[in-house]
Amino acid sequence: MSAEQHVERHVEPPLIKGKPRFADVTEHIARVIEGKTAKTWFLLFGLAVSALMLLIGSVGYLVWEGIGIWGLNIPVGWGFAIVNFVWWVGIGHAGTLISAILYLFRQRWRTSINRFAEAMTIFAVICALLFPGIHVGRIWVIYWVMPLPNQMAMWPNFRSPLLWDMFAVGTYFTCSLLFWYVGLIPDFATLRDRAKKRVKKIAYGIFALGWHGGNRQWKHYELAYLILAGISTPLVLSVHSIVSTDFATSILPGWHTTIFPPYFVAGAIFSGFAMVMTLGIICRKIFKLENYITMNHLEKMNKVMLLTGMMVGYAYGTEFFTAWYSGNPYEMFAFANRAFGPYWWSYWIMIACNVLVPQAFWFKKARTSITWMFIASILINVGMWFERYVIVITLTRDYLPSAWGWYWPTVWDWMTMIGSFGLFFTLFLLFIRWLPMIAIAEIKNVLPQANPHHKHKGEGKDHAHPAGAEAKHQADVTGKPNPAMGGTG
Amino acid sequence: MSLFSQMPISTGSKTYGVIAEFKDPADLVHAAEKVRDAGYKEFDCHSPFPIHGMDDAMGQKRSPVGYIVGTAAFIAFFGIVLTLYWITGIEYKFVISAKPYFSFQAFVPVFFAICILTSAIVATFGMIVINRLPQWFHPLFESENFTRFSDDGFFVSIASTDPKFDLAATRSFLEGIGGTNVETIEVELPEKKKAEAH
Numbered sequence: 001m002s003a004e005q006h007v008e009r010h011v012e013p014p015l016i017k018g019k020p021r022f023a024d025v026t027e028h029i030a031r032v033i034e035g036k037t038a039k040t041w042f043l044l045f046g047l048a049v050s051a052l053m054l055l056i057g058s059v060g061y062l063v064w065e066g067i068g069i070w071g072l073n074i075p076v077g078w079g080f081a082i083v084n085f086v087w088w089v090g091i092g093h094a095g096t097l098i099s100a101i102l103y104l105f106r107q108r109w110r111t112s113i114n115r116f117a118e119a120m121t122i123f124a125v126i127c128a129l130l131f132p133g134i135h136v137g138r139i140w141v142i143y144w145v146m147p148l149p150n151q152m153a154m155w156p157n158f159r160s161p162l163l164w165d166m167f168a169v170g171t172y173f174t175c176s177l178l179f180w181y182v183g184l185i186p187d188f189a190t191l192r193d194r195a196k197k198r199v200k201k202i203a204y205g206i207f208a209l210g211w212h213g214g215n216r217q218w219k220h221y222e223l224a225y226l227i228l229a230g231i232s233t234p235l236v237l238s239v240h241s242i243v244s245t246d247f248a249t250s251i252l253p254g255w256h257t258t259i260f261p262p263y264f265v266a267g268a269i270f271s272g273f274a275m276v277m278t279l280g281i282i283c284r285k286i287f288k289l290e291n292y293i294t295m296n297h298l299e300k301m302n303k304v305m306l307l308t309g310m311m312v313g314y315a316y317g318t319e320f321f322t323a324w325y326s327g328n329p330y331e332m333f334a335f336a337n338r339a340f341g342p343y344w345w346s347y348w349i350m351i352a353c354n355v356l357v358p359q360a361f362w363f364k365k366a367r368t369s370i371t372w373m374f375i376a377s378i379l380i381n382v383g384m385w386f387e388r389y390v391i392v393i394t395l396t397r398d399y400l401p402s403a404w405g406w407y408w409p410t411v412w413d414w415m416t417m418i419g420s421f422g423l424f425f426t427l428f429l430l431f432i433r434w435l436p437m438i439a440i441a442e443i444k445n446v447l448p449q450a451n452p453h454h455k456h457k458g459e460g461k462d463h464a465h466p467a468g469a470e471a472k473h474q475a476d477v478t479g480k481p482n483p484a485m486g487g488t489g
Numbered sequence: 490m491s492l493f494s495q496m497p498i499s500t501g502s503k504t505y506g507v508i509a510e511f512k513d514p515a516d517l518v519h520a521a522e523k524v525r526d527a528g529y530k531e532f533d534c535h536s537p538f539p540i541h542g543m544d545d546a547m548g549q550k551r552s553p554v555g556y557i558v559g560t561a562a563f564i565a566f567f568g569i570v571l572t573l574y575w576i577t578g579i580e581y582k583f584v585i586s587a588k589p590y591f592s593f594q595a596f597v598p599v600f601f602a603i604c605i606l607t608s609a610i611v612a613t614f615g616m617i618v619i620n621r622l623p624q625w626f627h628p629l630f631e632s633e634n635f636t637r638f639s640d641d642g643f644f645v646s647i648a649s650t651d652p653k654f655d656l657a658a659t660r661s662f663l664e665g666i667g668g669t670n671v672e673t674i675e676v677e678l679p680e681k682k683k684a685e686a687h
Contacts, residue, residue: 022537022641147576155581158573159588159595167602175609182613186538186639193636209623212630213638214533214646215521215543217620222539223552224616231608234601242598445538452515452540 015109015446018291022444029438030194032287040286041433048425055419058412059134067137069412076395076407081135082246083388084417087271088128088424089169089243090264090384092176093236094272095121099179100232108446109300112292115439116283116432117276118180123427124275125173127420132165134416161245168242172235179228185211185221186441240268247391254334254394257322263315270308270354271384273301277377279428281370283437292438295368302367305380309358312387316355334394342406343393346386353383505628505676506531506648507659508635509668514540516667517643521546523666524645529659531651535629535638557615558608565607569600628676635672646674 020028062069072079095117102110133142145166147156156163188208195201211217241261248260277298284293323335338347357379360366367373397404431437448454511517514536521534525548534543544551570593577583578591588595617623629635629646638644645668647659656673663671 026537026640147572153581155576157583157585158577158599159585159592164598164602167599171602171606171609174606178609178613182616190537190639193639205625206623209617210625210627211622211639212533212627213535213537215536215540215547215549216533217622218536218539219544219549220552220554220616220619223554224612227555227558227612228609231605231612235605238598238601245598441538450514450538450540452518452542454515 013294013296014448015112015294015296016292016443017294020291020447022447022449025443025447026190026194026440028289028292029436029440029443030191032289032432033191033434033436034194037433038286041429045426045429048422048429051418051422052426053419053422054415055130055422058415058419059130062134062412062416063139067135069410071407071409071413073405073407075398075403075405076392078392078395079407080409080413080417081131083385083392084420085128085131085135086243086264086388087385088124088131088420089172090240090268090271091124091275091381092121092128092172092272093240093265093268094274094276095119095124096172096176096232096236097269097272098276099183100229101236103226103229104233109297111442111446112294112297112438113276113280113301114442115180115183115435116279116437117272118176118183119428119431119435119437120275120279121176121272122173122180123424123431124272125169125176126427127424129169129173130420130423131416132162161242161249164242165246168239172239175228175232175235179225179232181207182221182225182228183439183442184435185209186213187436187439189213190440191436236269237265240264252394252398253328253330254319254323254338255391257319259315259318259322263312263319266308266311266315267354267384267387270305270312271381273305273308274377274380274384277301277305277373278381281374281377283432287432287437289438292443298370298373299364299367302361302373302376305376306358306361309354309361309380313351313355316351330399334397337397338390338394341397343390343396346390346393350383350386350390353379354387357383503675504649504656505631505674506646506651506654507656507663508629508632508644508646508670508672508674509663510634510670511643511645511668513643517645518542518546520645520666520668524647527662528653529647529651530653531648533646533648535635535642535644535646537639537641537643552619554612554615554619557619558612561611561615562604562608565604566600569603570596573599628674631674631676632672634670 016025018024070079070081072081095114098110098117099114099121103114133139136142136145144154145156145163147158185208188204189211192201192204192208195204241264244260244264247255248257250256280293280298280301284290320335323331326332338344357376360372360376366376393407396407444450509520511520517534517536518540521532521543524532525546532547534540534547536543543549573593573596574591577596582590584590634642635644636642645663647654647663649656653659660671660673
């Protein structure tokens with residue numbers, strides 16, 4: 001095989017289809033928020049706000065009446081609230097993985113999906129934070145979890161995983177929000193400069209902070225962005241690890257395992273990508289952004305889901321193996337009970353959705369079928385919800401049969417859960433209506449013409465560059481990705 | 490090349506500077522090299538996205554944001570370790586599951602979270618402060634054409650505070666290196682300053 005053929009075989013499809021000019025990119029993405037509000041949007045927003053009302057109502061009643069309105073009791077002291085908390089935090093992880101880890105690894109395809117994935121992260125974490133907040137029962141003293149000096153001279157217990165959670169998820173939310181905002185600054189400037197109405201100009205202008213796109217701004221900006229990506233990277237792994245210690249540091253059979261942190265992280269990324277997929281498919285269709293979120297992007301996401309789905313499946317297997325290998329009768333019983341006990345159906349829903357469904361992604365036909373991937377993404381999220389449900393439901397049968405019990409959610413559990421979707425979708429719909437759902441500046445950066453060496457291809461020496469740039473230039477000519485394209489120089 | 494160099498009002502000058510438009514990222518990089526080689530210091534290159542190699546082309550140093558964040562993270566680490574030592578070991582001594590008062594292994598998630606949180610806040614706001622933002626008014630926004638920097642425009646701006654700045658010469662220099670739509674940016678001075686300038 002000649003060298004030329006070798007290069008030919010590794011050519012990636014273009015990241016952005018349709019060969020847009022810079023101005024086209026601005027136009028295509030900004031028109032989504034500048035045009036008239038679509039009727040569909042109002043319809044969806046109405047639905048989302050109605051669900052949000054359910055949330056407000058059910059949380060209001062909860063605060064009034066107490067957590068007795070939920071289906072919680074002994075032995076199951078943790079029910080829907082923790083299931084939803086873990087599920088929503090997990091959803092968020094894909095956004096951070098896309099925005100931080102894929103950025104550091106120079107996966108330029110992340111650019112098309114990072115903005116709305118990050119938005120999804122923030123809104124999902126808001127939904128997640130709600131549940132522990134209301135689960136404490138006395139929401140008006142929730143600030144006790146924070147180490148604030150107080151007249152009682154009390155301090156929180158820093159050995160408690162629940163407190164670690166507060167720090168981990170609080171940090172996660174703040175970092176995600178800052179990262180998202182920093183990414184948005186140049187796009188706010190774009191919207192400010194395009195705005196026709198004074199109110200809009202001022203509103204976007206305030207958030208744009210007076211950005212003028214000079215390299216003296218960009219160089220600090222890029223480094224700050226890189227640092228934010230760097231420090232968000234360990235968060236992808238740490239946040240859900242810490243969440244898993246809520247379970248793993250207890251001494252209950254089925255919970256007290258060291259596999260929980262990695263298994264939770266894989267599951268989080270798995271479900272998060274599924275949610276990115278669900279939202280992405282709908283948005284690209286409605287807003288005609290098929291050239292930006294291409295089949296190539298969707299296929300890559302499906303591959304990530306296949307990988308993380310396998311990791312999750314492997315973890316399910318390992319749990320059973322460990323239970324058997326431990327020789328501990330309680331541990332063995334806990335797992336046998338999961339698969340064949342009274343809640344067997346939730347276990348098998350989990351296996352079907354999380355292990356079997358993604359197997360279809362071995363086939364290119366499934367990876368490139370919009371219908372299939374949409375259905376799969378929803379099934380995966382159902383499965384991931386049941387994963388946490390299965391873990392919590394282990395509580396129904398612990399050591400002594402006399403202490404066994406049941407867990408059934410009440411109508412308030414359901415309303416709060418549906419309501420959290422209302423909160424999520426309300427925020428998400430507001431986001432796609434007022435903010436660019438694709439990062440305009442970053443997309444321009446991954447277009448071929450953004451590379452300053454682009455038009456010199458084949459012209460030979462590029463004399464004007466200092467010595468170090470020469471090798472770099474050669475690399476560009478040979479078709480390797482430009483490291484700058486992720487954004488950093 | 491101070492960060493404050495583009496603050497026009499303090500100079501009392503009415504002319505902020507000159508801007509010129511260039512066709513694409515490659516042209517802007519070449520223009521930046523020529524402006525740098527001509528000896529200008531107080532200039533900037535505006536683009537819709539960061540352009541690779543622009544720091545070298547403009548003769549600019551690396552951003553200090555990294556050192557600032559590194560220092561902040563370091564301080565945060567020692568700060569939180571000492572805080573928790575004080576809380577658990579001195580102020581609020583409680584035996585919990587028979588562990589030592591300052592059982593630092595259990596505090597690692599908190600140490601870690603605080604370091605990350607501090608770094609993120611300092612990186613974001615450090616960048617904003619170093620960029621002298623928010624600065625909602627900027628003389629460059631006086632130019633209608635310039636607002637295209639956030640769409641598909643590539644501009645070089647040379648500030649009048651530059652020692653080498655001469656309105657006619659700088660204008661023709663920018664035209665000479667291939668700049669189009671060369672424009673002089675005028676700033677309305679506040680009344681008081683205007684009186685002083687006269």
